[in-house]
Amino acid sequence: MKKTKLLKVPSRGLITISMVSLVLGFILAYSYSISSEDNEKNASNLSNFQEQEKYREKLVEQKERNKELTEEITDKQQKIRAFEHSFVESEESVEELVEEAEILRLLIGDIPSQGKGITVSLEDGAYNPSQENPNDYIVHESHVFKVINELKISGAEAISINGQRLHANSYIRCTGPVIVVDGKTFPAPFTIEAVGDPKVLLSSVNLGGGVVDQLTSDNIVVTVGEKDLITMPALREDDYS
Structure with a gap:
């Protein structure tokens, strides 16, 4: 091995x-x-x-x-x-x-309405009844309407005739030498009062060829004045009748 x-x-x-x-x-x-x-x-x-x-x-x-x-x-x-x-x-x-x-x-x-404003007085003109037609010298409702419409247009907030305040539905009617306002009779002269801006209202009615001139040419005696305070009470229900 x-x-x-x-x-x-x-x-x-x-x-x-x-x-x-x-x-x-x-x-x-x-x-x-x-x-x-x-x-x-x-x-x-x-x-x-x-x-x-x-x-x-x-x-x-x-x-x-x-x-x-x-x-x-x-x-x-x-x-x-x-x-x-x-x-x-x-x-x-x-x-x-x-x-x-x-x-x-x-x-x-x-x-009620109270404030400054103006007054416009309308009187019959002087005439001779034996020679002239008295209707040509008497204040008629048309004359009153001219003044009222001019005052409304000029911004009067309240208007009265001989103390009778007018409203939206007031009516005026002439009956001879007197006028009827909302059923109440008033003799001449007719004093229209308006509450509003006196300067504006006076300028409006005294405008040349305006209301005063037209009424004067109709033989109406017109007197316009300014008032510091005019007061008109609110109307009662019987004032609308």
Whole structure:
């Protein structure tokens, strides 16, 4: 039986192999370490990117919400301004309606009237009954109507004839030398009083070619004056009969 001989490896070879193994192990270990760091870095970068993306999305959402709120605020402000304008206009409308109602109450005689104004007195003209037609010198209802209509047009808020206050349905009728106002008889002279702005009323009746000139040409004696205070009570039910 033959004996196997063991090969002897030179000690230098063992050292070389050991060095190679050591270097290889170090390289593997370093490569693993670098790889781990890269993975961690990549993972960290990915996490940071995702976090930033999340914040970016939230920022975009917040901007959109802010835009919506800004538009809503603008809309609310426009509605408030529109309401304020309508409220002011409504207040003005109510005030105008109240003033108009007050004027209408004065015109129909529902409330007393007091203030400055003017008086217009109409008298029959002088004539000779034996030579002239007396009707050409007598104050007729047409003359009275001319004065009253001019005063109304000029803004008089209340008018009376010989103390009898007129209303919306008043009637005037001439009966010889007297006139009948709402069923009450009054002889000449006829004094017409009007509450209103004296300057406006005087200018109106004294206008060239106006009421006074027309009545004078009809032989009527006209006297116009200003009064600081004219008082007219509210009409009663029997004043309308």
